Amino acid sequence: MDTADSRHQSGENLSFASSQPASVDQIPQNHLNESPYVLNNEALSLESSLTTGDLNSVKAQCEYSHKILQRHKILQRQLQEMKNAVELEMRKRESDRDGNVLRANITKLEQRLTALQRMTAQQTDRSLALKKEVGDNDAANKRANTDLTQKVEEIGREIAQIKEKQNELERKLESTSSSREQMAPENLSQMVDAFERQLGMYDVRIADMDQRFQVLETTSYSGVVIWKIRDFSRRKREAVSGRTLSLYSQPFYTSRYGYKMCARVYLNGDGMGKGTHMSLFFVVMKGEYDALLPWPFRQKVTLMLLDQGMDRRHLSDTFRPDPTSSSFKKPTSDMNIASGCPLFVAHNVIEGSSYVKEDTIFLRIHVDTSDLENF
Structure with a gap:
């Protein structure tokens, strides 16, 4: 043990x-x-x-x-x-x-932050560019308003002259009415006809000046025009029936002394787009200062159909002119041959969409003026 x-x-x-x-x-x-x-x-x-x-x-x-x-x-x-x-x-x-x-999550967040910073920088650059463009447009519009004011004053003076002449004619008519019984009926009828013809000429001249005033009031000198087309449905029916195939916009300019231009639209299409598309074209017109401008016309052109809805999904097409085309040579008549997009936008895209509101569409034509000399 x-x-x-x-x-x-x-x-x-x-x-x-x-x-x-x-x-x-x-x-x-x-x-x-x-x-x-x-x-x-x-x-x-x-x-x-x-x-x-x-x-x-x-x-x-x-x-x-x-x-x-x-x-x-x-x-x-x-x-x-x-x-x-x-x-x-x-x-x-x-x-x-x-x-x-x-x-790892912090690294991802830093990468996203860097991407957001890049996007913010890009947006800032775009905002600065837009502000510059708006400033240029404001300067051009101020010059245009000054010219418009001068035109209005000239038209006012012409209207005053016309009224003075009309008053003079009325006084003559009153002075002749007292001696009407002494005059032969043939002479009196001839005087009345002459007065009516002269008054008719004044009416035509006043209507022409009123039209010129309206054109001057809506003229753009910044290379950009927004074209408002009312009664779209009726105008399209007229285009389909062949009654009115195309419409022209008001003229606009790259600057006060620059190129004169306009737009032309075929609501039922033209050429390859006939019956299926809306065709939109750009037209170089004959201007008063063409002798000072470089030719052929080489500025970049952007055609747009504006979306009136909240999404702002504008449709656009941009092209640079072909310097060998006759459409961009120095005009010898009122306007050159139109050039643009026969297949600009299909009918089924426009119908029932936010591109048409209150039976109205808006087209925007923008011509790049960044490299043009301002006189």
Whole structure:
């Protein structure tokens, strides 16, 4: 039978360091199952000692068992600490993974921020360009308003002269009415006819000046014109029936002393687009300052059908003139041959869409004037 000292020595050999392992992989597997076996052996030894009646041995054995129980508690505490360390390490690893995901998200956000900054810079450049264009247009419109004011004053003076002549004729008519009985009916009839012819000439002249005034009032000198076409349905029916095949816009200019131009539209199409499309063309007209301008006409032209809805899905076509085409030579008659897009937009795209509202469409013609000399 083993003695208490020998068993005590054997138990001492089973003890292990209480220091915590650095990681889960460094935990000795035999330590996890050591105490239960030691307690079982001590119980058997205690039972044998009680049987033989060795009280000293029983006392020593109890003390040793108490030590084993304490070591078992220490082992459990260390095991719990190791579990906590494992859990902490797992949380750390999860935190590292979350940190990597967060860094990836931050990188994506930085890329999106950079893209937004680029877009903002582009929009700023476009806004500056638009402001410059608006400023140029305002300057041209101010000059045009000055010229228009002068024209209006001239027309006012001419109207005053016409009224003065009319009053003079009325006075003559009144002066002759007193001697009408003394005059021969033939002479009186001739005088009335002459007065009526003269008044008719004045009426025609006034109507012509009124038309010129309206044209001057709506004339653009910025290379851009917006053409409003009312009664679209009726005008299209007239185009289909052949009564009115095409319409001309009001003239517009690249500057006060620049190219004179207009637009021409076939609502029922022309050439390849007849019956299926709306055809839109650009026309170079004979102007008063053509001798000062470079020829042939080389400016970029953009034709547009404006969307009147919220989406603003404007339809456009841009072209550069062919310098060998007669359409862009210096005009020798009132206007050159029209050039543009016979298949500008299909009828089924226009009908029932936001391009037509209140039976009205808007066409926009823009001529690039950035490289033209201003006189």
